[in-house]
Amino acid sequence: xxxxxxxxxxxxxxxxxxxxxxxxxxxxxxxxxxxxxxxxxxxxxxxxxxxxxxxxxxxxxxxxxxxxxxxxxxxxxxxxxxxxxxxxxxxxxxxxxxxxxxxxxxxxxxxxxxxxxxxxxxxxxxxxxxxxxxxxxxxxxxxxxxxxxxxxxxxxxxxxxxxxxxxxxxxxxxxxxxxxxxxxxxxxxxxxxxxxxxxxxxxxxxxxxxxxxxxxxxxxxxxxxxxxxxxxxxxxxxxxxxxxxxxxxxxxxxxxxxxxxxxxxxxxxxxxxxxxxxxxxxxxxxxxxxxxxxxxxxxxxxxxxxxxxxxxxxxxxxxxxxxxxxxxxxxxxxxxxxxx
Numbered sequence: 001x002x003x004x005x006x007x008x009x010x011x012x013x014x015x016x017x018x019x020x021x022x023x024x025x026x027x028x029x030x031x032x033x034x035x036x037x038x039x040x041x042x043x044x045x046x047x048x049x050x051x052x053x054x055x056x057x058x059x060x061x062x063x064x065x066x067x068x069x070x071x072x073x074x075x076x077x078x079x080x081x082x083x084x085x086x087x088x089x090x091x092x093x094x095x096x097x098x099x100x101x102x103x104x105x106x107x108x109x110x111x112x113x114x115x116x117x118x119x120x121x122x123x124x125x126x127x128x129x130x131x132x133x134x135x136x137x138x139x140x141x142x143x144x145x146x147x148x149x150x151x152x153x154x155x156x157x158x159x160x161x162x163x164x165x166x167x168x169x170x171x172x173x174x175x176x177x178x179x180x181x182x183x184x185x186x187x188x189x190x191x192x193x194x195x196x197x198x199x200x201x202x203x204x205x206x207x208x209x210x211x212x213x214x215x216x217x218x219x220x221x222x223x224x225x226x227x228x229x230x231x232x233x234x235x236x237x238x239x240x241x242x243x244x245x246x247x248x249x250x251x252x253x254x255x256x257x258x259x260x261x262x263x264x265x266x267x268x269x270x271x272x273x274x275x276x277x278x279x280x281x282x283x284x285x286x287x288x289x290x291x292x293x294x295x296x297x298x299x300x301x302x303x304x305x306x307x308x309x310x311x312x313x314x315x316x317x318x319x320x321x322x323x324x325x326x327x328x329x330x331x332x333x334x335x336x337x338x339x340x
Contacts, residue, residue, distance in 0.1 A: 004319075006301060007326040008052040009237030009279035010184075010206035011039065013116065014084035015057045016283055018065040024096070027288070027297060038288035038297045041096060044114050047298020051100070051323070053205060053279075054116040056084040056140075058125055059147045073124045073152050081125025085138055088118060101139050102337040106327055117330070119182060119205065122147035123154070129166065129173035136177045141334060143174055144182035144205070146190065148219075154194075157219040160187035168197060175200045180333055183207070183225070184237075184279075187218045191225060195232075201333040202234040206279035208244040212265045215247070223269055230270025235329045237279015238263055242290050254292045260307040263321065273317050277326045 016039065017023050020032030027037040044052070058080045060070035065083060068076035091097045100106060100117040108115070119142035120126070126135060126143075145167060150156035153167035163171070167190070174181065175198050183191045183204045195202070210220035221229075221236070229236055238259065242249035245258040267273045278301070282288075288296050294303055301322075308318050316324075 003048050003299075004302060004305065004322050005048050005050045006278060006298070007323040008044075008049050008282075008298075009203070009235070009277055009326060010119075010239070010281050010284070011049075011052050011054055012057045012121075012281070012284050013039075013052075013054040014087040015055065015066045017087055018083060021283075034283055034285060034287040036288045036296075037283060038291065039282040041114060043297045043299070045112060047301060049114060049298050051106070051115045051326075052117070053119045053142065054088065055119050055121045056081050056088075056125065057121040057147070058084075059122055060124070060149055060151075068124070070149075074127050077122075077124035077151075078127050081120065085118075088116065088139075091116075099139055100330075100334075101141075103331050103334040104337045106330055106334070117141055117334075120144065121182070121185070122151055123170060124151045126170065129169040132170070132173040132177055132179070136179070140179070142180040142182050142203070142205070144185055145170065145194070146187070147185050150187070150190075154190040155187040156185050157187055157217065160189060160218060162189050163193045168193075171198050174198075178333070178335055183221075183229070185219065188222060188225070195228060201329070202229060202232055203237065203329070204229060204234070204279075205237045206239040206244075206281040206284070207236060208239055208262055209265045209269065212262065213244070213247050213249075220244070226266060226269040227271070230272055230275050233275065233329075233332075235275050235277055235326060236266050236270070237277050237326075238266070240278075240280040240282065240291055240295065241284070241286050242292065245292065253289065256292045256294050256303050256307055259292050259295075259304055260311060263304075263308070264311065273313070274320055274325050274328070276321055277323075278321065 030037045123145045145154040146156035148158045155161035242254040245254040
């Protein structure tokens with residue numbers, strides 16, 4: 001299948017750069033973990049990733065510039081988050097990327113630069129719910145309240161606990177600004193509590209089906225939560241790491257057919273094909289040798305489309321997975337550009 005323009009729903013661009021990845025060269029030239037590399041701006045351009053969601057990723061006790069001590073989850077986390085925000089701002093100023101702030105930006109011709117919409121993975125860099133407005137002015141439009149170990153706002157998949165009182169206040173503050181909630185990495189209890197108290201837009205930017213993986217790990221979505229995302233017209237981004245595609249993925253690389261099977265499982269639970277997209281999480285802590293066999297860089301994504309076509313997906317459904325479903329969702333939920 002010919003090259004397509006992709007929207008990728010989850011890439012840790014700034015974190016990779018701060019950990020030593022030269023994002024301006026080919027993956028073969030790029031240094032910094034994880035290796036072997038697949039994600040740099042040239043490889044994104046070669047593979048047609050014209051638009052994406054780029055994260056501000058931080059975590060307690062995480063080694064390196066993206067982490068902060070667990071006993072410094074306010075100022076330390078804020079500084080770690082601002083370091084990544086500054087990286088995106090530098091890339092924008094030097095015309096490495098364009099930023100997406102408003103729904104009108106989605107329609108802007110992409111040219112040779114990737115357009116990046118800013119998300120936060122782990123909300124501790126937001127020092128208080130009152131600071132949401134500052135982050136909004138900086139271009140933040142999506143927030144996942146927790147990563148693996150959780151935050152002071154919410155429990156994560158490896159450390160389940162409910163929303164804190166401050167977390168509930170943060171949900172309301174995010175809703176006031178129309179922020180999109182990302183459920184990936186939230187534990188089950190916190191995710192359901194969020195859905196109960198918020199009517200705001202929801203996604204799971206880089207997730208998979210728990211039951212299909214024969215897993216009890218709350219990193220993966222339970223069937224009823226997948227259904228709820230579909231019922232609320234949300235989005236699920238397919239994580240391409242092998243452990244998210246098949247139960248044997250922790251031991252060996254999966255196949256492209258496993259990725260297609262995961263897509264169809266998620267669509268079956270949601271009862272629709274217009275709420276699925278890509279959330280590849282390339283190099284998100286794993287090297288390219290953890291991707292399905294045959295996928296080494298973004299230019300290989302079209303192989304997924306070939307398999308979908310063989311499975312009976314029509315052109316409109318495939319284009320929806322590639323880009324259209326994300327664009328439809330974001331056109332609906334991103335703010336309009338102010339007129340004054």
